[in-house]
Structure formats: C-alpha cells, structure tokens
Amino acid sequence: MKLVKTVLSQRAREIESSPTIALTMKARELRKQGIDISIFGQGEPDFTTPDHIIESAYRAMKGGYTKYSPVPGYPELRKAISEKLKSENSVDYSPEQIVVSSGAKHSITNAMYAILDPGDEVIIPVPGWVSYWEQVKLTGAKPILVKTKSEREFKITADEIRAVLTEKTKLLILNSPGNPTGSVYTREELAKIADLCVERDLLVMSDEIYEKLIYDNAEHISIASLSEEIQARTIIINGFSKAYAMTGWRMGYAAAPLEIADAMNKIQSQTTSNATSFVQIASMEALQGPQEPIAEMIEEYDKRRKLMVQLLQDIPGVECSAPKGAFYVFLCIQALIGLKYNGEQITDDECLTGLLLEIAHIQVVPGSSFGMPGYIRFSYATDMETIKSGMGKLKQFVTDLHQQQAI
Numbered sequence: 001m002k003l004v005k006t007v008l009s010q011r012a013r014e015i016e017s018s019p020t021i022a023l024t025m026k027a028r029e030l031r032k033q034g035i036d037i038s039i040f041g042q043g044e045p046d047f048t049t050p051d052h053i054i055e056s057a058y059r060a061m062k063g064g065y066t067k068y069s070p071v072p073g074y075p076e077l078r079k080a081i082s083e084k085l086k087s088e089n090s091v092d093y094s095p096e097q098i099v100v101s102s103g104a105k106h107s108i109t110n111a112m113y114a115i116l117d118p119g120d121e122v123i124i125p126v127p128g129w130v131s132y133w134e135q136v137k138l139t140g141a142k143p144i145l146v147k148t149k150s151e152r153e154f155k156i157t158a159d160e161i162r163a164v165l166t167e168k169t170k171l172l173i174l175n176s177p178g179n180p181t182g183s184v185y186t187r188e189e190l191a192k193i194a195d196l197c198v199e200r201d202l203l204v205m206s207d208e209i210y211e212k213l214i215y216d217n218a219e220h221i222s223i224a225s226l227s228e229e230i231q232a233r234t235i236i237i238n239g240f241s242k243a244y245a246m247t248g249w250r251m252g253y254a255a256a257p258l259e260i261a262d263a264m265n266k267i268q269s270q271t272t273s274n275a276t277s278f279v280q281i282a283s284m285e286a287l288q289g290p291q292e293p294i295a296e297m298i299e300e301y302d303k304r305r306k307l308m309v310q311l312l313q314d315i316p317g318v319e320c321s322a323p324k325g326a327f328y329v330f331l332c333i334q335a336l337i338g339l340k341y342n343g344e345q346i347t348d349d350e351c352l353t354g355l356l357l358e359i360a361h362i363q364v365v366p367g368s369s370f371g372m373p374g375y376i377r378f379s380y381a382t383d384m385e386t387i388k389s390g391m392g393k394l395k396q397f398v399t400d401l402h403q404q405q406a407i
Ligand SMILES: Cc1ncc(COP(=O)(O)O)c(C=O)c1O
Pocket: 043, 102, 103, 104, 105, 106, 129, 175, 178, 179, 207, 209, 238, 239, 240, 241, 247, 251, 252
C-alpha cells in the first residue's frame, strides 16, 4: 500500500551515508568471492585491543559493571580524563567539564546539538573527515566547506577563515592530526587561528582523535592550551578508537566549557544515556595502564608509513609527501585524470577508485568523499605485505595506463 504522507524526514532524506564504510563493505564482499583485494580504505587500526584492556573489561563485567552509569560517565573515568588532558595536553578541564560518550563521533554529535541552531554556519576545512558536514546538516546548521591548499599541507589559515566569516558563523572545526591528510598543525599556525577565533567570538571544535599517532618528531598541540580565552571557546573531542585500537568498543569523550558540557549531558540523557559501563572501566585501564603496546603500534605505523610513501614516490604520475600523523596518505592523482584505460576515460577520482578496485584489485577512498576531488586516500592501518603487494599493483596499473596512452 502506498502511504500518502512522505515517510522520511527531510533530515533523513538530505543526509548521505558514510562512503568509507560502504566502500569497505564492497571490498570485503569481493574478497568473499575469492578476489585478492588489497584493502586500503579502512579508517581503523588492524591491531587488536591490547590484552590488559580486554581483561579489565572482563573483570569489570564480572565485578558488576553491567548497569547504567551516570550519564556523562563514571566520576573516576572523568577524573582520569581530566588528569590526562592536564598532563599530556596542558589543558585544565575539571571532571565536570568532561562528557564520556559512545565514540568520538557521538561526542561530536552531542556537541553539535548542544551549540548549533538551524541557520548557524560552521566552517569546515576540506579535505576533511566525511562525517563533519553530514552531522552539521543533521542539526539544521550550514556547513561552509573551505578548500585548503596542498602546498600548505591542507591546513587552513586564519586568513582563509576570515574570508568566509559572516554574522552567522558559530563554529570552526579543526582536526589535527587530520583525516584524510595526516597533516599536523604547528603551534604558530594554531596561535593565529586562536587569535582570530577569540577576536571574532567563534567556537572551536578540536578533534584530537589521532593525537597519539604522530611521527617525525612532530608535536601534537591542542589549540585549547594556547590561552584561557581560546580554551573558554573550545570543545576538545577525543576517544579510544585509534590510539588504543578500540574502534568497536565505542568510547569517546569531549572536554568543553561547563555550559556546553552540561547541555551535552542533558542531550545524552535523553538519547543514549551512558557509554557502556564496563567499557568505561576498561578505558581507565587504557589511560592508566601500560602504554608500551601503544608505543609498539605507533612504531609499526611509522614503518608502514615510510614504506608506503617510498613505494608511492616511485610511481610516475602520482604525488605524495610524507604525512606527519594519523594513518593515511593522501595521494594526488590529477595527472591520471583524462587518460584512458582499455578505452574508458578516467573522468575523476571516483572513476579511478572504481577502476582500481575492478582492475588492480586495490580499494582506496576517493578524495571527493572528503571534499577534495583529484586525490585518493590510502590507509596504512594494514600489514607490510598488503602495502608491498598493493603498491606493486598500483604501479603496474599506472604503468599499463601510461603505456596505453603511448599506443
Ligand atoms: C577525524 C575523525 N574523528 C572522529 C572519528 C570517530 O571516531 P570514533 O570511532 O571514536 O567514533 C574518526 C573515525 O574515523 C575520525 O577519522
């Protein structure tokens, strides 16, 4: 029977589903059919969660942590996060300013619902993480995507922000180390942005989920640590997915000015209540227990990063520089656009992504998913063998492609 009223809300009709998740599912499907697909699309560690964290969750479950917890998280965990922020990030947020949620993505949603009204404008540097602008749209606010420049490692500048400010601008989103570029903002770059945000009364959401995955002596700076004025308008987002290989546990947190934290708490109380109780206890273990497993993972990512960059730089017609953070390489493929493979013209990065999956059997994410066509993203959260064979397949594909043009 056909219903008379439109079933779906305008909100549901306007939002896009996550392209990275969809692509990974497709590649896994092809793999199931027996095709040897090298997967570089995933945004999650390939490591399993360190044992001591798993055991702590088990003990917590056995010990009775199977009931509702306080909405913003157990006081011990919020205290542990507050201490972590102080010792590692030089920012002073009291436990009352911490809200623990079911993943950083959830913290971002809570924060956006707490501060955004329909019509507000949110500045998002692109390339950027796919969910930011869809989440902004869910609140009825308007994402203002600002294209950043490759020659500045895709980092937005204060001048670029100033150029798009209007009366309605409410929030700036920063993500350092960044997905998909791996770029890391320096203290000086952040200081200029912070000055502008204070001057123009802008809120900042600083997504620091990749803070621990950092290489080549780069330093992670939280913008909130630069002055009291900027801290008073910053919401820090962080979580356990990337650093502790805990994606499936769904654990994240926000540190925010008290008024915003209270509003997030209220919103969470009417939606998901609390993050999973025993996961909260295991997250305390992640923060306060042995950090060696984390250091080992980072060392391994660094080796993979170096190998991937070295192999990519050996492929004619693609361009990349070594990223300083996260676990992604953002590769410029503009020189391949317009060329023909078996008579089919490569019209854009999405078309190339399709050909790479079909012909070369490698799965990557097109830059347009991150708001930046002409690029593709590789994740090196995968083993060395996959990197070697995948880069070999890519080189073969690009070599064949160039040869076909010569005919
Ligand atoms: C930049 C960025 N922020 C937030 C998240 C979400 O992390 P979580 O798994 O904690 O929800 C991701 C995950 O891919 C991410 O890349």
